[in-house]
Amino acid sequence: MRRTPHARILLSLLLAVPALGLGSGTAGAQDPAPGPPGVGASPAQYALRSSIEHDLGERTAGSYLDTASGELVVTVTDAASAEEVRAAGARAELVKLSMSQLLSTMGVLEARAKIPGTSWGIDPRTNQVVVEADQSVSTLSMARMKAVAARLGDSVRITRVPGVFTKELAGGDAIYGDDYRCSAAFNVRKGTVRYFLTAGHCTGATTGWTATDDGASIGTSEGSSFPTNDYGLVRYAGGVQTPGKVNLHNGSYQDITSAADAIVGQAISKSGSTTKVTSGTVTAVNVTVNYGDGPVYGMVRTTVCSSGGDSGGAHFAGSTALGIHSGSAGCNGKGGSAIHQPVQEALSAYGVAVY
Template identity: 45%
Template sequence: MKHRRIFMRKAAVAGGAVLALVAAGATFQSANASGNTEPFTAKSLSAVAAGNLASTLSEDLGQDQAGTYYDARTKSLVVNVVDETAAQLVREAGGTARIVRNTLAELTTVRETLADKATIPGTSWAVNPVTNKVAVTADRTVTGAEWTRLSEVVKGLGAKAELKKSAGELKPLLAGGDAIYAGDARCSVGFNVVKDGEPHFITAGHCGQTGSEWSETAGGEPIGTMVDSQFPGNDFALVKYTGSTPHPSEVNLYDGSSQPITGAGEATIGMEVRRSGSTTQVHEGVVIGLDATVNYDDGNVVHGLIQTTLCAEPGDSGGSLFVDDTALGLTSGGSGDCSMGGETFFQPVPEALSVFGAEIG
């Protein structure tokens, strides 16, 4: 099997990253916003509650909003909007409103242009609500004519996009926390779930094919069979337990303890999160992008991913992304490692549960 950098463990959060996001937001508001927010007191929210409010406001505002992020310092949800009418709705709901230049429709058009003209292996893009632009990343393999092409496309998008270079390589990480094996592949369990009253677990789709058998040790007795695997496009898989293996709804913290998981939720930009995987164990980081498109080095493209500052390494793939007792994502891939640092992308858990008809349990 081709060696891929697919992660299955949890990564560590850079303590200053959220403050950096907040600082960037304040700078942007004074430099690029078309209007300032009126003084008011926003609701103090947990990261999960902020994510729930973001989902509600997204439905209510539609094209009048242009992204949200969580301010961990003030514990408030910041919502980008395009006019004062929408701003007032945000304030009434308890959020902080920022009136910005680039609309959601304009940023969506930017993403479509990138998909049409710059689908190059080793690149990714996602809307960054703090800068109100689409953040485009190219790894170190993007050079020569491909780098020139990408640079020209981004330059043509003007103030709606920005380009940065990554020192690592964007790869799926093949190798929730505990290790699982199938042949030469090692991945990590994401979360234990229940489907049709039967115990299963979810992991990354790139880890294996439907029908593959998985064990707790290399060459060990199978504990489950992969009944559905989706990759590329998505990156999630469902494995049905076939034996009497214990399957508590918790994540291994690799310090002799575990974190109970009671449900699934949506990630929010600025949210401080943790990752658990079988190679690098537990790390912490910050969510910096949502609905990200990633063009992995093997040519496979995955959409709708959570982008974070977490590190991960081969074998961490499929592992758990979570905040407190809420499941957020499954480790897909990224660039860098846990020595030099990097970025890691995660498949959102709510989408996987919806497709499989399963629930955390």
């Protein structure tokens, strides 16, 4: 059956392609218990977090939003830094491990436990590096991971996630290239030239894109970064004037006016052509994901539900763009782990802006 084409001006979300498996896990893993719901982040909190973390540097081990009060909490390792945080208008929390110690822990995992099907990232709420292992991780590999973690003490926590970490080429408004179906995350521009961002594992697979599987060209890939990162850039064909909004799949759209880095504890939404709009919470930052065909670094982990065909989709909160969907493991409506590429890194790499 021929798919109904979306107008080119609505290409504001995820890419969809046949899902490619990645990840790890063991049989019999239990679904993770759902965490507390996320809270909204205000523009002032995005700005305050960025300013405080910049000023503190290695003296902070990260920030998060308290899901009970909505306050911005900044972790620090000394009393003087705590005073700086309070003076700036945030809540300070003294923790044991510094950012440099957490990054050192991640370095050991990178060197000794780089196992396909695992990911790790920083959870500032617990002052730990949280490792996730999916169903593809063998008993032997899991024993290796646990042995490495044991030498790192309480700086590491290991959890199991159902399913396998999978790159999910699909999106909010579907786009097609060769045998792939993907979607655009956000419409962006550089001067008067219009583009859209999507996943790098999509733009790396093909160069030409259409709005239907047999339609006219809508754009050509101009940039692709995968693995290591997972972002790509497609230039719209001709003089198409695309609006800067995201499809909510209910007949309405969300205008996107700014971009920021996600904060642990905040509520987040994802729009994709397969699972449409889903919601969840940001659970970790600075995440490494060991896909089967290469690692990606500096990602964000969330609990939003996704499925095959959602790669390249939009992760956002209100009018703020946060990320580009990369992949997930174990989406079952109550558990699982979804990964996005921070959008600000892609915007900076290509010199483009949301609008």
